């Protein structure tokens with residue numbers, strides 16, 4: 254059994270020397286695993302996942318290519334309804350959303366969500382995917398659907414939509430507050446709302 258998040262620290266790395274080091278490290282690891290275990294070994298595929306995640310911001314096209322290879326592998330190795338397959342569906346859906354491929358993003362994220370909502374112990378990951386899917390819907394001007402998706406598991410199933418935060422109400426110690434304009438997105442604090450407004454939400458709030 255392996256887990257996907259065994260290398261904490263690559264997430265949220267800003268561009269710069271730290272990111273180059275992380276990328277180098279994952280590239281070396283990925284090559285070494287391929288040489289040692291072969292392309293189709295889960296260990297090789299795991300280091301490919303870590304490399305793809307490390308490249309998400311700096312080289313999204315390469316990250317997407319790696320995630321597509323991973324998706325084919327995981328569907329074959331684990332099945333289409335496995336939670337590890339859902340991790341890749343979620344990552345790929347997010348990359349598609351960021352480059353404006355909203356239809357494909359929606360299809361991928363709906364698949365990820367169905368798996369995560371059905372699996373025990375995946376409540377937080379399901380909330381992350383609901384948030385991602387809602388961002389796709391809102392970008393497509395479907396804000397009522399975005400609201401419904403975020404609320405699908407009730408207010409306890411919401412997370413703060415400022416991505417680096419992602420706190421649940423339980424973690425924030427208070428109910429999350431919705432955007433007063435669109436009523437389709439929630440935050441844990443005014444600081445998170447301001448940061449996300451500038452970075453993302455302003456463009457899609459009320460088209």
Ligand SMILES: [Zn+2]
Nearest residue numbers: 413418441445
């Ligand atoms: Zn927050």
Ligand SMILES: [Zn+2]
Nearest residue numbers: 432434435458
């Ligand atoms: Zn709004």
